[in-house]
Amino acid sequence: MKVACPLIGGSGLEVYHKRLGIGLSHLGVQSELVRFSPYWEFFPWALEWKARKIITALPVCDLVHTQAEYGHLFRRKGKPLVVTLHHSSVDREYLASLPLPTRLHHQFLLKSNVKAATQLADKLVAVSFYTRSSYGQLFGKDLEIQVIHNGIDPKLFRPLEVESSPAGSQVVIFFSGNHTRRKGFDLLEPVMKRLGSDFVLRYTAGLRQSGSGVADGLNMKCVGHLSEEQLLIEINKADIVFQPSRREGFGLSILEAMACSKPVVSTNCSAIPELLEHGQGGYLCEVDSVEQMVTAIRELACSAELRRKMGAHNRQVVLDRFTLELMASQYFNLYRSLLA
Numbered sequence: 603m604k605v606a607c608p609l610i611g612g613s614g615l616e617v618y619h620k621r622l623g624i625g626l627s628h629l630g631v632q633s634e635l636v637r638f639s640p641y642w643e644f645f646p647w648a649l650e651w652k653a654r655k656i657i658t659a660l661p662v663c664d665l666v667h668t669q670a671e672y673g674h675l676f677r678r679k680g681k682p683l684v685v686t687l688h689h690s691s692v693d694r695e696y697l698a699s700l701p702l703p704t705r706l707h708h709q710f711l712l713k714s715n716v717k718a719a720t721q722l723a724d725k726l727v728a729v730s731f732y733t734r735s736s737y738g739q740l741f742g743k744d745l746e747i748q749v750i751h752n753g754i755d756p757k758l759f760r761p762l763e764v765e766s767s768p769a770g771s772q773v774v775i776f777f778s779g780n781h782t783r784r785k786g787f788d789l790l791e792p793v794m795k796r797l798g799s800d801f802v803l804r805y806t807a808g809l810r811q812s813g814s815g816v817a818d819g820l821n822m823k824c825v826g827h828l829s830e831e832q833l834l835i836e837i838n839k840a841d842i843v844f845q846p847s848r849r850e851g852f853g854l855s856i857l858e859a860m861a862c863s864k865p866v867v868s869t870n871c872s873a874i875p876e877l878l879e880h881g882q883g884g885y886l887c888e889v890d891s892v893e894q895m896v897t898a899i900r901e902l903a904c905s906a907e908l909r910r911k912m913g914a915h916n917r918q919v920v921l922d923r924f925t926l927e928l929m930a931s932q933y934f935n936l937y938r939s940l941l942a
Contacts, residue, residue: 603937605633606663608656608676610649611640614854615669615688618752625753625930631937634661646711650675664941667933671712673719682940685723687747689851689872690736692716717741724940727933729852730873748936751876752852753929756920758830759861761913762838772802772821773903776840776864778833778855779847781808786846786869789892793846794821796896801903803844804836837862841909842902844868848889853877857924860916865909867898877924883916 605626607619616635623633636656642649653675660666665682673685692713720726720737726747728734734747775794779785787808794803802821806828825836837843843859845868850856853874859866860883868874870886880886885898902909 603631603941604661604663605631605665605667605937606636606660607633607667608636608638608653608660609669610638610672611643617854618686618688619667621753621755621926622930622933624755625926626934628927629930629934631934633667634663636660665937670716670719672715674715674722677722682724682937683722684725684727684936684940685719687726687728687733687737687851689729689733689849690740693736693740695849720745725936727936730876732873732876733851750929750932750936751924752854752857753924753926754854754857754861754920755926756861756917759834759837759858761863761917762834764835764838772800773842773899774840775801775803775842775844775899776836776859777803777805777844778828778837778858779806779808779845784848786848789846789890789895790822790844792892793844793895793899796892797821797899801899804840806833806836833858834862837864840864842867842899843884844895844899845874846887846895847871847874850874857920860924861920863910863913863917865902865912866916867895867902877919879915879919883912883919 609615609619619635626633638652638656642652657676657678660678663681665684666676666678667684668676670685670687671691673683677683720741726745728737728747728749729752731749734749737747738745777790781787790803790805794801799821802823804823804825807824807826828836837859843864843866845856845866847869849872851873856866856868856874856877860877866878866884868878868884868886869889871889875886878884878886887894887898
């Protein structure tokens, strides 16, 4: 079985399809990514022309698996079309947080694109029950959407023996994600100011900057763009992983931390509670509540045993429910049913 995956823009999309491709390869499925520059998004009148060229150049395949925002452009005659819904980039709550030019782009171009993709796809898949619900509210509750949670390779993302901090040194907190309001990046600085010099936050460089003006200080340090191997090490160096997102279609950074047996402080919103169990694997705080986030981090910082217990719980949740093997097998069965 051969699957073509044409994509435009989005580093997260590429990571998703690369990892899925690895999982599918163990089941005898060949998956090939066909990328084109996200800059084509700025030329919507030329996008359809470019997509036709890509479709013509697609490798011989049995079906096409792509994204919602441009999925309607990759319909190929005689080939089933699978569209995965990652997070709703066109619902009202998300649009309200965007700058005006971006909001207009999503409202007047992407929304019609997504609607077309939901109508043309042979199968719609959502990465969480929250994402399925948000698309249903937008485009009709009778929309048939299968939920296949994202999975992760627990042999890759795993606990490592890394050099621990000296006794009495700073508690290490780690944040991974783009510097956007959706990810709660603007909350890092006020939280760290409240926590003080006994804590240090290490955070990744983002692909899309928020313009928040956050600069490294006494207890904040940017670790730059990380390879997967470097990311694994940074997660394992941390005592606590912090993801103050305002919305997540799934929450892959949280899942990566859970697989590494780390406790997580995040928010009680969108898809996050489908992964992280409050009081068992960490704490789910109210969105934007700096006070609750500071309290949760301090509670974890006070007890190495609590961090160990919650981290072990998270690791087991991943092994039981969120492995790459499980995700790939569900997609394999889906593909097979369409080709039958």
